Amino acid sequence: MTTAAASDLVPATPNALALLLLAMADDEFVIGFSDSEWTGIAPLLEEDVAMSSIAQDELAHAQALFRLLADVVDDGRDADAIAYDRPADGYFHARLLDHARGDWAQTIARRFLYETADAVRLEALAGSSYLPLRDLVGKIRREERYHAMHITAWLERLASTAGEPRNRLLAALDRLALDAATVLAPLPDELSLLMAGVVDAPGSDLDARWRAAIAPVLARLKLPMPPPAADPPRARTDHSDAFRWLHGEFTSVRRLDPRAAW
Amino acid sequence: MIAFVDESAVRAALAEVPDPEIPVVSVVDLGMVESVEVAPDAIRVELLPTFVGCPALDVIREAVEQRLAGFGRAVGVSFGYRVPWTSDRITAVGRERLRAAGFAPPDDPAAMRCPYCGSGEVALDNLFGPTQCRSLHYCRACRQPFESFKPV
Known part of the structure; x- marks a missing residue:
């Protein structure tokens, strides 16, 4: 916390804090499960290892965030119950993550858009007045640094290889375009989080920071900037059939044995 | 008692x-x-x-x-x-034990040495390895693949 003394801050409403944690946890959870589908079938053995390791990191971040959420919600549900016992419509991830993993180019394009937006979100929480989240974010950022190096290298590799690699990347960015900016779309009641010092800026500022961060990379690689989110209030609702399928997959073990551990 | x-x-x-x-x-x-x-x-x-x-x-x-x-x-x-x-919380003893077991202790990429022969002629194969805390490298001098502990 740098901008105000603790006594100046009003507590965030539990609901606003819960929605922030839910958005972050569901984002990491859904992209983690989606990308773990590459385990065993990635285009290179090295990428099989890398994508599996990255997915494992994301699922672990989701689990840690679900634990914080369980404490805030305090309704008797543990992290597993929150993670697995909701119908597909009850998930609150960004629509960017509603797309199927698609081909390798789509996975890379989506990871780039997501990781860069998530980095801006984590930075905005680095001085959070909600200490359990601040501490966890401090740890998560050290791990995400490796994801950023990995995804930037792949984006450059595909973008600068003329023919099929670049064409597939452009096609993927085009398919994702309308949902590209959904990760940082303003959350309901974000004013309460701002006034409490949980986050350091509103969603509109975070979106501007994200655009400033990715613009030089995309310009250098002659790739298009994503347009604004098509429908910000629906940025985290009305999920796709691709997600419904994934939901059926990732809840299957839980439905088979509710006591199974992660 | x-x-x-x-x-x-x-x-x-x-x-x-x-x-x-x-x-x-x-x-x-x-x-x-x-x-x-x-x-x-x-x-x-x-x-x-x-x-x-x-x-x-x-x-x-x-x-x-x-x-x-x-x-x-x-x-x-x-x-x-x-x-x-x-x-950098890994102790000096810990770093030595890692090296002896074929794991390069965490270091700047430029300072990375092969834990088997000590050569600096090493290449990063993969940032990600068999566990979350490890990366994969190859030593061009002794032609030995090896793992390192990721600096975090």
Whole structure:
């Protein structure tokens, strides 16, 4: 916390804090499960290892965030119950993550858009007045640094290889375009989080920071900037059939044995 | 009769608890032990996870509880992020033990040396390795693939 003394801050409403944690946890959870589908079938053995390791990191971040959420919600549900016992419509991830993993180019394009937006979100929480989240974010950022190096290298590799690699990347960015900016779309009641010092800026500022961060990379690689989110209030609702399928997959073990551990 | 126990006795015992994934180093060598508190009826140990998703944490918790059970007090093991674990917490002894077992200790990429022959002619094969905390390298001098501990 740098901008105000603790006594100046009003507590965030539990609901606003819960929605922030839910958005972050569901984002990491859904992209983690989606990308773990590459385990065993990635285009290179090295990428099989890398994508599996990255997915494992994301699922672990989701689990840690679900634990914080369980404490805030305090309704008797543990992290597993929150993670697995909701119908597909009850998930609150960004629509960017509603797309199927698609081909390798789509996975890379989506990871780039997501990781860069998530980095801006984590930075905005680095001085959070909600200490359990601040501490966890401090740890998560050290791990995400490796994801950023990995995804930037792949984006450059595909973008600068003329023919099929670049064409597939452009096609993927085009398919994702309308949902590209959904990760940082303003959350309901974000004013309460701002006034409490949980986050350091509103969603509109975070979106501007994200655009400033990715613009030089995309310009250098002659790739298009994503347009604004098509429908910000629906940025985290009305999920796709691709997600419904994934939901059926990732809840299957839980439905088979509710006591199974992660 | 209650056995005598103080913090250094507990730390000495923890130095015998191996990391389940790289058993040549202990949780003390890795710098995972943040605090040890000895109360009249309990011993509390705060450990720092190397990675948020380290799947070995439950195994480590059980191993610590088992190793300290002999002190005859309730043992509480907690994991937290209040202090982030960083790779520079690995002790000098820990770094030497890693090297001897074929793992390059965490370093700047420019300072990376092959743990087998000591050559600096090494290439990074993959940032990601068989566990979250390891990367894969290849030594051009002795033609040996090897792993390193990720600097975090």
